[in-house]
Amino acid sequence: MKITKTLMALAILLTLGFAGCKPKDADIKANVETALKANPDAANVTVSVNEGVATISGEVKDDATKAAVAAAAKGAKGVKDVVNNTTVPAPVVVVPEPASVTTALDEATQQKVKDGLKDIKGVTVTFSADKAVLEGEVTAANRMKIMQILAAAKVKSDVSKLTDKK
Amino acid sequence: MALQDKYAELLQTANTLGVDNLAVAEKDGTLHVSGTAKSTADYDALWALYNKIDPNMASGDLMMNLDIKADAGASLKVTTDSTNLNIRSTPSTEGDIVGKAAHGEIVTLVEKTDDSWWKIRTKDGEEGYAYAQYLSPE
Incomplete structure (x- = not known):
């Protein structure tokens, strides 16, 4: 019984300890935003972070930019994963004149x-x-x-x- | 954009019916529309809609240059009022009459020479040019 209690206490301590070391979402958000600032094409991209998962949204000009901003966000400190909700506008179809x-x-x-x-x-x-x-x-x-x-x-x-x- | 608004229902319907190569442009007070309707029924429906939106098509503000999908070998029905359709040696009423197709007769498309004249062949083998407006793809 005593051993069990000790183990449980240890487990709680460990959990708290790790939690204390984990970067806060707000800090991660700042890290992602800094990473995206380097790319002028990411000007319309917004970031939210929940438990280390960064969600990026907004319109980017093309698929290459969409991939680039996701990679940049992923590389930011503390980011566990990235949900890429950025959108690329539909191409403008040039229709010939009648x-x-x-x-x-x-x-x-x-x-x-x-x-x-x-x-x-x-x-x-x-x-x-x-x-x-x-x-x-x-x-x-x-x-x-x-x-x-x-x-x-x-x-x-x-x-x-x-x-x-x- | 005003004319596109006036004929919005028509343009929407053309889209829905899958008119091929649909092109639209507004210039000098005229809305130009062109494309190829999938069938005579679609073509007739679009023209009926034009007549509904602009009663008697009196405004002269729409140029609806549609044709109907028909490949060589397609069956065409002669849609004159009641008279025979002249088949001519050249794509013009100057051309000699080389044959006639009766009202309601089915003829075969040889080629779409231009928007106004098509080369056709009757079941008796008479071949020549007839005015496209009096021919409806079956």
């Missing part, structure tokens, strides 16, 4: 429009600087067809003189 942005209303294009409208009765087309001007009376279905023909030819429309067939 071809119609730069299409000119040249003669060939005008001809395409005329060709397409040939089968639609009661509609005439003239061309202004950059638009096809439609005139006449159309059904809803033909109105849509006209718009599709113009869009396929990449021609802007003025349908203010187009009326609905009753």
Whole structure:
């Protein structure tokens, strides 16, 4: 019995002793922050430490930076482990412009429009600087067809003189 | 950005339907949209949505240059009002008429010559150019 008590006391002492030697989380946090300061790309990274585990968060520019800040944090004094919650923004996708942005209303294009409208009765087309001007009376279905023909030819429309067939 | 807001539902739907190579740009008061719809049904749905957002498509502020996915050999339905579709020797109404396809007839796509004219072949073997707007991929 006496031996058990002595052992227990010893165990408690040892635990307390080690705990006393362990760096405090606040100190570890300061160590990590100092380590990250060396990297200007880590300016937006924040640190929290819990029982020696450092969690780093915030946005970094790329995957390489993400790995670098984690390695730097891991190397800081007192850090047992690192949880890397830093994020890399999604890449900006460059989408090509629709071809119609730069299409000119040249003669060939005008001809395409005329060709397409040939089968639609009661509609005439003239061309202004950059638009096809439609005139006449159309059904809803033909109105849509006209718009599709113009869009396929990449021609802007003025349908203010187009009326609905009753 | 104002036009992108006006047509937000359309652009969202185009995305949802998986329109290929969807490109959008706003310039000088016109919103330009281009891409390839997966089917005639998707194409029709997008045009119906355009007509809903901008009644009668009267504003002229949207250039919706969509086509429909169709590879060589695809079946196309002739969608004239009721008349025959002329098949011509060259991609223009100047070209000689070398054949006719009836309203509702199914023809075969040979090649998409351009956005307006496609080369087609009828089941009788007549081959030539027809106006793409009167052909719907099946």
